[in-house]
Amino acid sequence: MLLTLASCSVAHSQVEAQHYQQFWLWGNIQSRPYLAQANELYILQGEVRFSKSEQHSLLIPQGIGLRIFPQQQKVWLVFRTTSLNWQSDTTQQVIQRLEQWKNSGNQILGLQIDFDSGTRNLGQYADFLVKLRQELPKSYRLSITGLLDWTNHQDSLTLNKLQQNVDEIVLQSYQGRHTIKNYAEYIQRLSTLPIPFKLGLVEHGAWQSPTDLAANPNFKGYVIFLLPKKFDK
Template identity: 45%
Template sequence: MRPRAALATLLLGLCLLPGCQKQREAAQKPQVQASAHDAFYLWPGVTPSPDLRPKTLYLLDGEVRHGGAPRLTRLRMGTPHLPGKAVWLVVRADRLDWDAATYAAILADLDQWQKAGNSITGLQLDFDAATRGIGNYARFLKDLRARLPRRWQLSVTGLMDWSAHGDPQQLATMAGILDEVVIQTYQGQTTIAGYDSYFVRMAHFPIPFRVALVEGGAWRAPPALEQHPRFRGYVVFLLKHPSPQTRAGA
């Protein structure tokens, strides 16, 4: 066999492996078009395209990072007025050992955004809780819910693994605390391969949920997802695109 033919045979064999097969299947799925949706994650530095008509915005307000004493590191300059939008303020957390000052800073931001004339739906916590750690996470969220004024809802991001495989009793406990979970289907800028199998296991998921998609990522709704009694729609994570001048090489 010639070297090129041998190489082609080897590559073909590799592409028959399960992981490669999943990648091929993902590549064949339609791409997420932001303009087909009306709820978006908007991180600082990202400018949405003018063709979008957002009704709901999830805005990253700050982070509670590892290292040193816990505190809210704010990521936005100023407080914009966003009329006609339902706004969730998002706090991304690497740790849960918050002190009183951290809670106070987050509540102050919610209050400030609302006083600026924004329709604040509530607070979302973006924390990668491991499946085995859901019990501890639920206890933290119970305490957070007790501190959060009732006029604001509480949302969290959820990994597909714990949403599909989490202990039913612990998930039921969280159902009494949370108003919604937004399930992440991507890592970085890429849709996670094999996402269909996770949603098959969510038939009895007890919490209202949205599904987060990454702009431009591969996505075809799994069977029965959109008929799930607690499915509330999609949120698209918007990516930072080069400016027209940058694309033109300016």
Template identity: 40%
Template sequence: MRGADAVYLLWGELRLDNPAQIVPLLQTPPRGQAQELWLVVRAERLDWSESAYTQLLDAAERWNGSGGLTGVQIDFDSSTGGLRGYAEFLADLKTKLPNDLQLSATGLMDWQANASDESLAAMASALDEIVVQAYQNTTTLPNYDRYLRATERLDIPYRVAVVEGGEWTAPKHLAGDPYFKGYVVFLLAPKFRGGAR
């Protein structure tokens, strides 16, 4: 974590078979310092039970300690057509978070390219930032530069997530976009590092 501008750590997963429980993957709050620290939950469904929200809020309180937590990030692969419903979920979650915590979400590149203006506006209203994923598993997605040209439709601060060791040439327009906050590098386990592309 030392020296990083922002760190996103996967704390837990809410799995498809149980909307009542987030399965913790990190048992203790992280140590070290970063300018921004985000607690990440990977979600496979959006109909969370109250017990799952309670789990998340309790974990966020523990992680926040003396104010070191920036916010919560939700990692959910919504279809482009389902963004309005996802935005409603996020807006509701935002009301449950303490006022000093921000809300982030990972985003698919198809969203800014093909979602309706109304859907993107709803997402921007619910979130403090979005992290657009330019990879899948260990591979940089093809035509990422074409999809990322549509980030001009994102009326919200955003970062672009790239995979460690993957192919990447920075699209020129990003440097001049006032909403662009930089990159997030998805770090691979050692056994996967040789296969990134």
């Protein structure tokens, strides 16, 4: 969709998950020793789709079931969506899931929305996030995944809406299981992004840490998208 380096000054030619502390858990991920050092986990919980036959948004459960993680590990619950047409009861289902995990003893930071918005449609997505933020209890933060191409967006109104309603963006530097080849060109433009952001890296993907990235006050680290064991080396 969407870690802080143990040492941000270390450059790796390949993303090795054991060097990081924040991870996306997208289901079918077997336990790995280095997950014990994680300080933040982004855990897939479902996908929201719009049913044309019912003219209603539907939440389809996905990912792992309810688990209890150590208190030092902060948790984001992630919901994919293919539609921005959510009814209020769908939003309430998402909130109930957050409450269920929180009441079970987990340290829930908030909700992450994974929506593949094209750069040209970012304004429409920002409007959706304004409404979602209004319905989401203030005790929960709001995170979204994003595309590196968003760095081409220059509309100040849209950027202001995102800045006012989103706590962080996790920008994906990969497609599928591979790093985007020209990612370095996008990274250079992140200095103008007025929103706290992290970079999403894919496990085993190619990566060279930009030397000036750590100096950006809005840069909050890396999140590693873990691959199923069949793709592990």
